[in-house]
Amino acid sequence: MKASFWLTIPLALLLAACSGDIEPGRQQNEPAIITGLKTDVVTPLSQATAQTVVGTIESRDRAIISARTDGQVLRLAVKEGEEVAPGTLLAELGDHTASERLREAEAAISEARKNRDMAVARQKLADQTQQRFDRLFAAAAVTPQEMDKVTAEATIAKESLEAAEASLVRATAARDAAKTALSYTRITAPYAATVVRHEVQEGSTVLPGTPLVVLDRRDGWLVRLNIPESLYDAIAIGTVLDVEVPTLSLTLKGEVEELFPATDPRSRSSQAKVRLPGDAQLRSGLYARAFLHGESRDQLFIPRSALVLRGQLTGLYVVEDGILHYRLVKTGVLNNDRVEILSGLQSGETIVVKGVQQARHGAKVGE
Structure with a gap:
């Protein structure tokens, strides 16, 4: 009887505490209030659409300097990446045969004279x-x-002189050929260029036609673009494109100078050559991209600071009636510090553009 009494007391106290009513339309826990957020209204921006195509920087004139005589590579006089002027010695070959032929030709000229x-x-x-x-x-x-004999001797003397003069001409030609062959042992730059690479090593034995050095001419550059077949009709010879070289943070104006009609069946793309202005920073092999501008349309761009990345998902905070709502969006192209929103956001909506790290879904925006 005494034990039942003590059990009844806590139960009565619990019932008394729960007897109060919760007013209709109110929650027991109020949403958090977050201050220090900067918001902005999304407005559309009308601008021309742009398709991006990629390509590679090339020299307008790439030369493969080859050996014109056989011999051994005695010396490579330039380094890869070095800039050379016209006439600069690139390589030197050892050709003892050419030297011997030149000496023989000089001796033949002396005898012919x-x-x-x-x-x-x-x-x-x-x-x-x-x-x-x-x-x-x-x-x-x-x-x-006696008269006939003297006349014949004069004729023979004349023919002998003509033969001697012809022999001298042949000896001179042989000497010039030997000099030319000897000059082939000294490989020089045909124009101002940049040394791309060596194709041989010092000590190598080469034959006529063996590649020695690769040069890129310095007075002109182009970018070879891969144009998808769906965009091929969007450009023509003379079209001016904006060409960006991301590695150099460089943007140049380029003019289409050649279009290749053949389409690669594997990539479904054709190629185009775009002439670029001279720039000392450019070099062969750099990645580039060009922008094909189309008709103007309304686009939504927001500051990159408004984006919230969660793993592979991209979202932002939208303010509706003072409440924060996290929403997933699909992004498009980047334009400096702003990013295009393709879907998930409407013009006129208010978003958080600064302080997204402290924003929370369902929280209220404070003053």
């Missing part, structure tokens, strides 16, 4: 002799047989 001088002297003597015999023959002082 001596033979020509002797032939000149013989012809001079033969001409003088014939003139004397012409006078004697007119005076009937010599026989016709």
